Amino acid sequence: MSEPIEKTFSKWRIYLALLIGVSISGGILVYSFTRTEFHKVEKGTGSYAWEDFNQNKRIDYTDPGDFALVPNGDFEKKSAYEVLSEVSWNSTTFFWLFLALLGMVGRDLGYMLRIRILTKKQLSWRQSFQVIMLWEFASALAPGVMSGATVAMFILNREKIALGRATAIVILTAFLDNLFYVVIIPLLFLLMPAGKLFPSAGNESMTVVFWTGFSVFALLCIVLFSSIVLYPKLVYHLLTFITRIPFLKRFRPGAEKTGNDVKNTAAELKKEPFSFWLKAFGTTVFSWSSRFLVINFIMQAFLNLGFFQQAQIFTKQFVLWMFLRISPTPGGSGVAEWAFGELLSEFSTSVILLGTMAVLWRLISYFPYLIIGSVILPRWLSKQRKNKD
DSSP states (O other): OHHHHHHHTOHHHHHHHHHHHHHHHHHHHHHHHTOEEEEEOSTTSEEEEEOOTTOSSSOOTTOGGGEEEEEEESEEEEEHHHHHHTSOOSHHHHHHHHHHHHHHHHHHHHHHHHHHHHTTTOSOHHHHHHHHHHHHHHHHHSBTTTOSHHHHHHHHHHTTOOHHHHHHHHHHHHHHHHHHHHHHHHHHHHHSOGGGTSOSTTHHHHHHHHHHHHHHHHHHHHHHHIIIIIOTHHHHHHHHHHTTSGGGGGGHHHHHHHHHHHHHHHHHHHTSOHHHHHHHHHHHHHHHHHHHHHHHHHHHHHSOOOHHHHHHHHHHHHHHHHHHHTOOSBTTTTHHHHHHHHHHGGGOSOHHHHHHHHHHHHHHHTHHHHHHHHHHHHHHHHHHHHHHO
């Protein structure tokens, strides 16, 4: 059981994730802080005028070739230092940034509550914290298309939960996560015009990718629910069928036990009252909402946004999350920052400010898991070895 865990958390994976993440965030900061951009000022008080020399009928705020130096213009050129010095670094700014940190605490607290519900409180609060941190650590090291769900089964198993039951629990968490996405998206799109959720540039292609992904996750939701609640025997038959292959026959006894555990867990789940499912889904909604609110709080710290704009930002994050899910890089590095700028550029014309907020978002929502996971992992593995001995 230790091999999948130690392979996932190998040093080269940790170093690679850190290297990619730090390089991209550092690159964004260097790119943003070495640029100048043009800001609209009161008419006649600026030194530049927009001339649209590239004839794209769009103001390119970072393109000096799109502006002409004039005596009484309505634009002014500013450096990164000037842009950030205009931010009011007061108690209100730090209050919203503090709320962003609390958003991440809420995200993990929701996951901890959910794992305790699904395991019938077999895990203590401390064990739940360690499991969730290691789960998030695995997700931070894996490409978005893979997530950390596979290794989560073995983490739960090392906490004395039968592998079949752990498998069922992980499948159920994946189902709940996808259910949140599939249920909430149609509701939000009824309240928010679709044109407000995608950037004007590349709108059509991004829309196609989004709805294709949504369809895939809706189908996945049905498959996950069927495999763990409606037809759990499918898991058993699949495992026993695979282990008929000659070089896998030695795993057949374990596969049969895992398959039976999945069936037994599914039978238990069918007997659960409605309140059990309501609590499990409620903690899922709480966790994901807390995750999304992090960006809302960060943007409110730097921009004075109204309720409708905040609602728009919250809804746009369902689109952002889609691109993180299909990212080929560890933890979505690169794709996350790109999608952040593309989807939220309408709230600020400043590339410098957007770049700063994107890096802050990753510093709060991504890098802590690499650090916390690196601290917890050695102690957790040492404890597991002692328990095994």
